[in-house]
Amino acid sequence: MADKTQNSVLLASDPSAGDGPQSVAAKTKFNPSAKPFYLSSKKVGPNQQSQGDAGDAGDDGIAYIGPTRLPVSTRVWNAISSYSLEEIGTRCPPPPPPVPVRPCPRITTTTYSRLPTQANLQQLILRACTYQPQPVQQSPFLPAILPNGVIQLRLRDSVDVDLTLEGSIRVYSGRKDIAIAVSSNGAAVAMRHPNGIIFQHGPRVDIMAYDAKRNNSYIRFAKMWNKGISLTSDGSALIYLVDSAGTRTTCDMLNMDLETDYVNQVFYNGIVCGPQVLPSLHPVVQGASFTLGDEGQITYELNGFRIIQSGDGLVKVYRPSHRCVIRTSPTNGCATVTTNLVHCTASLGATSHLFVRREERRMHFDGATFIVRNAGHSAGFDEFNRLRVY
Numbered sequence: 001m002a003d004k005t006q007n008s009v010l011l012a013s014d015p016s017a018g019d020g021p022q023s024v025a026a027k028t029k030f031n032p033s034a035k036p037f038y039l040s041s042k043k044v045g046p047n048q049q050s051q052g053d054a055g056d057a058g059d060d061g062i063a064y065i066g067p068t069r070l071p072v073s074t075r076v077w078n079a080i081s082s083y084s085l086e087e088i089g090t091r092c093p094p095p096p097p098p099v100p101v102r103p104c105p106r107i108t109t110t111t112y113s114r115l116p117t118q119a120n121l122q123q124l125i126l127r128a129c130t131y132q133p134q135p136v137q138q139s140p141f142l143p144a145i146l147p148n149g150v151i152q153l154r155l156r157d158s159v160d161v162d163l164t165l166e167g168s169i170r171v172y173s174g175r176k177d178i179a180i181a182v183s184s185n186g187a188a189v190a191m192r193h194p195n196g197i198i199f200q201h202g203p204r205v206d207i208m209a210y211d212a213k214r215n216n217s218y219i220r221f222a223k224m225w226n227k228g229i230s231l232t233s234d235g236s237a238l239i240y241l242v243d244s245a246g247t248r249t250t251c252d253m254l255n256m257d258l259e260t261d262y263v264n265q266v267f268y269n270g271i272v273c274g275p276q277v278l279p280s281l282h283p284v285v286q287g288a289s290f291t292l293g294d295e296g297q298i299t300y301e302l303n304g305f306r307i308i309q310s311g312d313g314l315v316k317v318y319r320p321s322h323r324c325v326i327r328t329s330p331t332n333g334c335a336t337v338t339t340n341l342v343h344c345t346a347s348l349g350a351t352s353h354l355f356v357r358r359e360e361r362r363m364h365f366d367g368a369t370f371i372v373r374n375a376g377h378s379a380g381f382d383e384f385n386r387l388r389v390y
Contacts, residue, residue: 151164159328160174167319171326177192178333181267196209200344205225206254216383220381222372224358228241228374230250239251244376284303288303333346369381
């Protein structure tokens with residue numbers, strides 16, 4: 001009995017138990033009959049549901065409490081806390097659902113330049129040399145095959161060059177509404193210009209001229225043929241002929257229809273067009289070559305033609321086999337076409353004019369006066385639409 005009393009006094013005065021003697025009621029908070037505590041080596045995976053999440057973790061498990069999911073031993077928690085794990089589980093908010101990680105979109109950077117380099121042009125033209133039965137959106141500087149059997153080359157400044165398998169060519173300048181066409185054998189030429197229309201077929205040249213600046217409303221007509229040059233005006237009741245004998249009236253007729261598209265008539269004359277020629281155009285486009293020069297100049301070799309566009313937009317077309325030279329500028333509206341049979345020029349600049357030459361026969365129009373020359377004789381209409389013999 002004395003030993004038990006002494007042990008109780010020593011336990012109460014033990015410094016490790018706190019400052020001063022402790023009461024008997026304080027010692028009753030501990031459970032002396034509880035099993036000794038050992039650190040559990042059991043691991044809970046991240047995908048496994050822990051016992052703390054379920055509310056009751058058992059006696060020897062590990063529970064996770066709080067928003068930070070702090071791991072605690074269930075035995076230690078039951079020994080030091082007056083709250084059960086069930087209450088802690090209901091009071092703590094559940095963790096937010098994991099946010100799925102999405103892959104970042106792939107970003108492609110494309111660099112554009114005003115003029116492609118020669119290496120890029122070689123790659124682009126090889127891509128364009130594929131048979132495409134349907135029209136597709138083409139970038140500039142690339143030849144394309146149209147469904148009607150025409151090779152089209154779209155250049156800068158709204159200039160289009162169309163070619164056929166037989167060798168006819170058509171050049172169109174969209175800014176000034178200028179169109180020029182030469183047949184495959186060079187025997188026919190047509191030019192539509194704001195200053196007039198020229199249609200040459202064989203030994204005959206039909207001309208219609210009017211002032212593009214609208215300073216007057218007179219329309220003049222002329223025809224170069226084997227007898228000379230016939231001319232008239234819309235306000236004249238007579239037709240005049242200028243030949244080796246001079247100028248006189250004639251009963252000849254000038255048949256030029258202003259509603260006829262002579263450019264397309266020359267371009268499609270004597271050729272075969274349609275889907276049946278598309279396979280034959282593939283090697284023609286594939287054999288095209290080009291050169292990128294200084295100051296933005298581009299030179300093409302396509303279907304026997306040499307097509308050059310300078311940096312200011314001027315387009316030149318040459319055909320060595322049949323003499324053919326075409327020039328047009330989208331800036332000043334000048335246009336030139338030259339073959340073995342005819343030479344024509346036109347312009348909208350300070351020297352606005354329309355000029356045609358075939359052998360010794362010539363016609364010149366400056367917007368006001370219209371003059372023809374043949375065999376050393378000249379005649380025409382002045383700015384008041386009156387006949388003048390020079």
